[in-house]
Amino acid sequence: MSNDLQALWLTLKLAILTTLILLSISPFIAWWLAKTKNKLRPLFEALVALPLVLPPTVLGFYLLLAFSPNYLPGQIWQSLTGSTLAFSFSGLLVGSIIYSLPFVVQPLQAGFVTLGNKELEAAKTLGMSRWNTIKHIIIPMTKRSFLLAAVMGFAHTLGEFGVVLMIGGNIPGETQVLAISLFEHVEAFEYQQAHQIAGGLLISSLVMLVVIYAFLQNKDAKN
Structure with missing residues (x-):
């Protein structure tokens, strides 16, 4: 398998796992941010949104330090697995979860904010369990936000x-994702291969956004 195909597989694997993990933890964060009256909410909202404004290399630098065996997160990981978290796929996954967190939390938070309390109060009055309330009321009424969060x-x-x-380097088959492979081709003046990767990323991103917005528009028209 060529390095580019390995990079494609690694990128898809990273994106799928990151999205699934974020969809499992972000609703709880988004719900708390949407419903809490805690005075510290602006601080937590700022922490969640920080990757949106922080230069990626800055975030990557501090994650690299945290993942190294010289600091507690890296030490714990190495003691449990026998390997370093930095320059590994697991490190990429943790970094991606942190870096993509606001892109999943914020659409969900916006959906939860617009969710009325009447339905929730009615469910509580009828004695619905928390899980049934989530399954039959919250998720159906905010599925647009969930879909947008997943795609983003x-x-x-x-x-x-x-x-x-910063945290993974450029190790083929381990940490070399498509964006890194593209950069490597440009550095080597291999513009044909760079065009193929860049064009593929551009077209796939555009198609995903067109499909999701067309779907949402169709849902709005039906409603």
Whole structure:
């Protein structure tokens, strides 16, 4: 398998796992941010949104330090697995989860904010369990936000560069994702291969966004 195909597989694997993990943890964060009246909410919202404004290399640098055996997260990981977290696929996954967190949390938070309390109060009055309330009321009423969050998280992970380069380097088959492979081709003046990767990322990202917005528009028209 060529390095580019390995990079494609690694990128898809990273994007899928990152999106699935974020969709499992982000609803709880988004719900708390949407419903809490805690005075510290602006601080937590700022921490979640920080990757949106922080240069990726800055975030990657501090994650690289944290993942090294000289600091507690890296020490714990090495003691449990016998390998380093930095310059590994596991390190890329953790970094991607942190870097893509706001792209999943914020659409969900916006959906939860617009969710009325009448339905939730009615469910509580009828004695519905928390799980049934989530399954039959919250998720159906905010599925647009869930869909948008999933697409944004997946698409954003596909194009990661600065963070993955800092914490993962450029190891074929282990940490070399498509964005890194593209950079490597440009450095080597291999513009044909670079065009193929860049064009593929551009077209796939555009198609995903067109499909999701067309779907949402169709849903709005039906409603």
